[in-house]
Amino acid sequence: MIRPSEAKYSETHEWVIVSKKGEATIGITDYAVKQLSDIVHLELPKAGESLEQGTPFGEVESVKTVADLVSPVNGKIIAVNKEVLENPDILHEEPYEDGWLIKVKLAEKSELDSLMNAKEYQEFIESAEEAVEEKEDGPSQKGSKDDDEDIDEDDFV
Amino acid sequence: MKTPLYGEHVRAGAKIVDFHGWDMPLQYSGIVEEHHAVRTRAGLFDLSHMGRVWITGPDRKAFLNRVLTVDAGVMKHGRCRYAFFLTERGTVVDDLLVYEDTARDRALLVVNASNREKDLDWMGRHATGFQVRIEDATSRMSLIAVQGPSSVNTLKRSLDIAPGDMKYYTFTECPILDTNQAILSRTGYTGEDGFEIFVPAERASAVWNAILRRSASDGLVPVGLGARDTLRTEAAMPLYGQEIDESTTPLEAGLDFAVALDKPDFIGRAALQTQRKDGVSKKLVGFHMAGKRIPRHGMDAFAEGVKTGIVTSGTFSPSLSRPIGMAHVRPEHAAVGTALEIDIRGRREPATIVPLPFYRKSK
Numbered sequence: 001m002i003r004p005s006e007a008k009y010s011e012t013h014e015w016v017i018v019s020k021k022g023e024a025t026i027g028i029t030d031y032a033v034k035q036l037s038d039i040v041h042l043e044l045p046k047a048g049e050s051l052e053q054g055t056p057f058g059e060v061e062s063v064k065t066v067a068d069l070v071s072p073v074n075g076k077i078i079a080v081n082k083e084v085l086e087n088p089d090i091l092h093e094e095p096y097e098d099g100w101l102i103k104v105k106l107a108e109k110s111e112l113d114s115l116m117n118a119k120e121y122q123e124f125i126e127s128a129e130e131a132v133e134e135k136e137d138g139p140s141q142k143g144s145k146d147d148d149e150d151i152d153e154d155d156f157v
Numbered sequence: 158m159k160t161p162l163y164g165e166h167v168r169a170g171a172k173i174v175d176f177h178g179w180d181m182p183l184q185y186s187g188i189v190e191e192h193h194a195v196r197t198r199a200g201l202f203d204l205s206h207m208g209r210v211w212i213t214g215p216d217r218k219a220f221l222n223r224v225l226t227v228d229a230g231v232m233k234h235g236r237c238r239y240a241f242f243l244t245e246r247g248t249v250v251d252d253l254l255v256y257e258d259t260a261r262d263r264a265l266l267v268v269n270a271s272n273r274e275k276d277l278d279w280m281g282r283h284a285t286g287f288q289v290r291i292e293d294a295t296s297r298m299s300l301i302a303v304q305g306p307s308s309v310n311t312l313k314r315s316l317d318i319a320p321g322d323m324k325y326y327t328f329t330e331c332p333i334l335d336t337n338q339a340i341l342s343r344t345g346y347t348g349e350d351g352f353e354i355f356v357p358a359e360r361a362s363a364v365w366n367a368i369l370r371r372s373a374s375d376g377l378v379p380v381g382l383g384a385r386d387t388l389r390t391e392a393a394m395p396l397y398g399q400e401i402d403e404s405t406t407p408l409e410a411g412l413d414f415a416v417a418l419d420k421p422d423f424i425g426r427a428a429l430q431t432q433r434k435d436g437v438s439k440k441l442v443g444f445h446m447a448g449k450r451i452p453r454h455g456m457d458a459f460a461e462g463v464k465t466g467i468v469t470s471g472t473f474s475p476s477l478s479r480p481i482g483m484a485h486v487r488p489e490h491a492a493v494g495t496a497l498e499i500d501i502r503g504r505r506e507p508a509t510i511v512p513l514p515f516y517r518k519s520k
Contacts, residue, residue, distance in 0.1 A: 037172075037187055038184075038187050038188045038189045038473075040189075040449075040451070041450065041473070061449075061450065061473070063188045063189060063383065063387060063451075063472060063475070064183075064188065064383055066451065066502075
């Protein structure tokens with residue numbers, strides 16, 4: 001999947017695209033979707049609520065695990081994607097188009113320079129995967145969406 | 158550790174996770190897709206990480222009766238039984254399947270991968286005074302399962318064996334491909350019809366690939382530990398470390414059927430007799446969530462505003478398309494229909510106790 005070049009990416013695997021009017025559209029990356037796999041539910045805030053950069057604003061539940069959604073910006077929510085709430089499968093097909101999660105009116109102090117561009121994000125993922133492989137001597141689920149709740153080996157028989 | 162089929166999993170693009178020291182496939186195409194394949198067609202599982210232990214020797218039956226909750230003395234040749242090892246307190250050391258092979262004067266025990274070393278040590282300590290040999294065959298044998306409504310056809314087509322007449326929870330020795338040392342049992346951990354196949358480790362890949370290649374057109378897919386967990390949860394089959402452990406007795410987990418209190422004495426019997434007389438202090442129940450957030454192992458369960466217990470397993474049920482869970486709760490809160498609340502990351506979500514299992518295969 002080609003990641004949009006106009007988007008900025010966070011280390012917690014959210015993307016944000018800012019329009020000329022200062023409106024930000026936020027979603028999660030194809031990498032996050034692939035790592036979580038089998039996404040079955042999203043918890044999203046309501047329009048009108050405020051977001052703080054680096055702070056959780058919702059959660060994404062897959063069959064096996066749950067991960068926080070972390071805001072890449074400061075601002076106020078102006079729209080929530082009802083379609084993706086009802087049908088999270090959209091995320092597996094179109095994480096950057098119909099799978100957007102929320103639209104945000106940016107606050108003055110929103111700081112997007114701390115986020116990565118598409119190339120930097122790809123390098124970030126690769127180095128993270130290499131680190132995991134070195135640590136575990138093999139490919140692994142760990143280090144996926146965030147370190148909030150890793151896959152628990154006791155979940156399986 | 159790696160099973161003899163590890164290379165097949167990697168080639169198939171499986172996501173590999175560490176499971177109690179074993180590099181095992183979590184999923185291939187996706188948990189939900191693999192789950193539905195087993196419910197509607199068939200799935201192929203590598204279970205070679207599970208412990209397999211042979212018990213032989215003149216005192217085999219006396220020893221097994223000492224350590225098992227089922228009567229080894231009356232088990233007929235070719236039967237499989239679900240049973241427990243217990244502590245003196247009646248809590249669960251492990252749950253296992255016993256294969257009684259009278260013809261060869263031996264029994265096969267299939268134990269949890271997570272408990273294999275503990276079980277070997279525990280059996281060794283309780284074998285004092287018995288003329289018995291305890292032999293760990295885990296690395297010599299592979300274990301492959303075919304599960305799902307089309308399992309019989311799958312085995313017929315791919316391995317040219319016709320197991321349709323086998324009764325549930327029986328096993329037989331049968332030639333598979335070019336090995337005469339295979340054992341086939343009609344057992345499983347999914348709530349569907351299915352079979353488990355024991356073959357020498359060096360033949361594992363040949364059997365695995367024969368089934369996969371010759372049955373893909375029937376819709377058979379390889380299935381990882383992720384779907385194995387959703388399948389067994391829907392079928393309300395216990396998982397060691399969650400529904401049962403060394404702080405829970407079989408009576409508390411609703412598994413009385415695998416405990417024969419009237420058989421010759423066994424470790425833990427006295428404690429269970431007392432508990433049967435005095436009553437249990439917790440019970441295992443199943444529940445549906447009203448909403449969409451998913452309960453997980455270890456979360457607190459509340460009833461009437463007070464904490465009543467702990468979630469043992471929770472997942473999204475692909476068959477029911479909703480979150481489900483099991484929990485240990487106080488007996489006064491265990492009736493079907495009781496309203497529970499599950500504390501999901503600080504927010505209490507409503508749930509209702511329902512009968513178990515969540516899913517039952519159609520006859």
